[in-house]
Amino acid sequence: MSTQSAPTPMQLPSMNIDDIHDRVERIREAIESVIWGKPEVIRTALITLLCEGHLLIEDVPGVGKTKLARALASAIDATFHRIQFTPDLLPSDVTGVAIFDQQTRDFEFKPGAIFSHLVVGDEINRASPKTQSALLEAMEERQVTSDGTTYRLPSPFMVIATQNPIEMEGTYALPEAQRDRFLAQVAMGYPGLEAEMSMLDSHGSRDPLEELRPVCTIAEVAAMIQTVRKAFVADGIRKYVVELAGYTRAHDAVKLGASPRASLQLLRAAKTAATLDGRDYVLPDDVQELAATVWAHRLLMTTGTYSSRHSAETVINEALNSVPVPAPRR
Structure with a gap:
């Protein structure tokens, strides 16, 4: 080729x-x-x-x-x-x-x-x-x-x-x-x-x-684009994104959860949001703001009575409410 x-x-x-x-x-x-x-x-x-x-x-x-x-x-x-x-x-x-x-x-x-x-x-x-x-x-x-x-x-x-x-x-x-x-x-x-x-x-x-x-x-x-990529992401924020993705994959109402690509793209989006807000570092708020927008269309829900009460947005909100938010560095 x-x-x-x-x-x-x-x-x-x-x-x-x-x-x-x-x-x-x-x-x-x-x-x-x-x-x-x-x-x-x-x-x-x-x-x-x-x-x-x-x-x-x-x-x-x-x-x-x-x-x-x-x-x-x-x-x-x-x-x-x-x-x-x-x-x-x-x-x-x-x-x-x-x-x-x-x-x-x-x-x-x-x-x-x-x-x-x-x-x-x-x-x-x-x-x-x-x-x-x-x-x-x-x-x-x-x-x-x-x-x-x-x-x-x-x-x-x-x-x-x-x-x-x-x-x-x-x-x-x-x-x-x-x-x-x-x-x-x-x-x-x-x-x-x-x-x-x-x-x-x-x-x-x-x-x-x-x-x-x-x-x-x-x-x-x-x-x-080149400047946005340089925004700092703490290890705690990376772990937070991975744990949120893991929550969606393990949820009973979800057949296909957030992929590793989804995790990477959420982190990229958070970097950009931070830059647009005048910061060169990412906060948990940036991740939370964009989680549903970046992930909801990717989740494949199961069928059945239980899952019918759960939309992708509901599952993502549950993840945001359940996964511990990383503490700020002192």
Whole structure:
């Protein structure tokens, strides 16, 4: 198997916590000019971006799932592709395909829509499981393999997938392996009264996305990612995360608990949350804030009367209430 050489690394600017806070505020304000009344959803999207993770947004049509992704891409000047998942979409439509060139008498790889900094998989659960699985390698290893050749994806790389509630017509459940590759899952929800009235007033005569200009560069995003990784995590916090994961795995209502990947991604998210709050170290509060957002979509519940009273969020809250919180260092 051959590997296509990675592009020359970009020159990253120097970045500290104050610089990150300034740029994240600019990005947040830019997105909020398009998405009204959803500060927690926007915060989760920014945390996911700086963790080099992927975001799953589940909600009914028309609440701004795709618009959030487009606003984020525009704000950071990222290359952007949108993939509309349908039952007849093929894996090669996502990843790309090798086409025979009559002139060179050789096969030439034509990259698919996945080759962008930010990829929106719209209504991902309307495609067949085979097509959904085309994202697995790209999301985990940030590469695509075709006919024995591996092609590197741009960096940073983020998938924002939207899905309709599973009970809606024409949907397929995402496989466990795919759900585990999403760092976080959020629901947009309907806007509040004032937010929806403001949206009707501002969006009725114009599209704010057309006026949104980049407030940050891809190089700056990459530098922020590097800085976030350096946040300090005490051994007690690491043990806390592992014990929380162990609680979910041993719970009677859970068939499949939090994986080691889930533990790693929760710790990464906690590092990012700490940095956004102006700290270079992680607190138990950072873990507790994000546990349900990062883990709930990964837990596979058992069937039966007992488990029907337990949702994934309930199990995670039980874990947070049961596992001892590490004492602060003196």
